[in-house]
Amino acid sequence: MRQKITGFHLDGEGHWVADLECGHRQHVRHDPPWMVRPWVLTEEGRRSRLGVELDCKRCDEAGLAVAEAVREALKTAAQRAYEEGGLSGLCAEGRWDLALDALGTTDLLPVIHRALAPGPRGDAE
Ligand SMILES: [Zn+2]
Numbered sequence: 001m002r003q004k005i006t007g008f009h010l011d012g013e014g015h016w017v018a019d020l021e022c023g024h025r026q027h028v029r030h031d032p033p034w035m036v037r038p039w040v041l042t043e044e045g046r047r048s049r050l051g052v053e054l055d056c057k058r059c060d061e062a063g064l065a066v067a068e069a070v071r072e073a074l075k076t077a078a079q080r081a082y083e084e085g086g087l088s089g090l091c092a093e094g095r096w097d098l099a100l101d102a103l104g105t106t107d108l109l110p111v112i113h114r115a116l117a118p119g120p121r122g123d124a125e
Contacts, residue, residue, distance in 0.1 A: 001059035008046045016040045024058040069115035070108055077102040
């Protein structure tokens, strides 16, 4: 996901880190010949990059984690409703209706909160 640079700071080892509008951070090292970003070494250069967008892999990971958790929760809810409809003696169409209702009424907020909770991966710089 593209996110704008809102500022810069130095990490503990003296490497420049871009602060992104999403709250995540990303190293923007000048380390030739591997990484060539001479602009990061001057305040003027860094200022000229404010508002420039970087790909934030952390945001992509968070979005995918939420999508996977929501998919799993909806699948479980639909399967459970379908099974319960069968136990109640509903026909296939009635069971299908119950399953579709379950998709619309499942409370997704707790699922999203769990998916976005800080994990063992920790925070990036
Ligand atoms: Zn981000």
